[in-house]
Amino acid sequence: MIILKSFINQSISKPFINVKNLIKIHKNLSFNKKKFNLNHTIFKIFRDKKFVLSYKILYESSIKKYNNIIITRITSEKLRIRLNILNQKSHMKILKYNSIVHASVESYLRMGRYLEKIISLADLYFPMFEKKLDSYNLPKELKYLAIIESNLNPIISSKAGARGIWQFMPNTGKVYKLKINNIYDDRNDPIKSTEAACRHIKYLYRKIGDWELVLAAYNSGLGTVEKVLQKNRNKKDFWTFLDFFPRETQNYIPKFIAINYIMNYYKEHNIYVYHPFPKKYVRKNSISTITR
Incomplete structure (x- = not known):
């Protein structure tokens, strides 16, 4: 069993520490593997299966740590x-x-x-x-x-x-x-x-x-x-x-x-x-x- 450790470990403000959402990632969703530094196994999960990821919402358009995926609707x-x-x-x-x-x-x-x-x-x-x-x-x-x-x-x-x-x-x-x-x-x-x-x-x-x-x-x-x-x-x-x-x-x-x-x-x-x-x-x- 693969454990995703601290996949997203940031939250931008105290009032939203406990805010969580669910996102469905489908087969046709592609990621830049190199940019986000995902290992092969995790990338394969995203590629081959529908995967429901519970994550803490992040709202900056870019960060220095590539092991975090940031999903935003507006910069x-x-x-x-x-x-x-x-x-x-x-x-x-x-x-x-x-x-x-x-x-x-x-x-x-x-x-x-x-x-x-x-x-x-x-x-x-x-x-x-x-x-x-x-x-x-x-x-x-x-x-x-x-x-x-x-x-x-x-x-x-x-x-x-x-x-x-x-x-x-x-x-x-x-x-x-x-x-x-x-x-x-x-x-x-x-x-x-x-x-x-x-x-x-x-x-x-x-x-x-x-x-x-x-x-x-x-x-x-x-x-x-x-x-x-x-x-x-x-x-x-x-x-x-x-x-x-x-x-x-x-x-x-x-x-x-x-x-x-x-x-x-x-x-x-x-x-x-x-x-x-x-x-x-x-x-x-x-x-x-x-x-x-």
């Missing part, structure tokens, strides 16, 4: 340029490149069919999101939060008790007048919960005044962010104090930036709409419907 240089273009258009100005963001982008790019469904649902919900965000004078790119929270599923629930497209906890939902009882739950109503999300984000921004920390507070709670600020003399710098946040929150802002990138550049990665949906989500006579 750091190209991603940096594209994020800079998006950031110039953004009202939030947080769409910046670093290796953690690159890791998150690559992670999403490996889920092509999943993304196709999300893009289709975005056509359904985003016009309504944008209208609500605009009415509260909030940046329209905040619509991407709903992808991170629920994959645009209005009836999804979490183990912690959050529900709906914006994943409100019961107590937070009630603060924003969402009715929650044994019969009906407003958190599952995309329009009502979007209204509540806009009010909540507006409140967080008034309290914090920094978009990276607003997103962190949306994920982990205002109290968590306030404790981090108190420990660090109220210096508002999410990336400097990354390790002070819970692991999920450490990954939350990179995910937000990655989703911004994906939703603007998915065609460049050969990702297309899975199924066309009607483009409007409206409510008539207290019943939510979709219209063409």
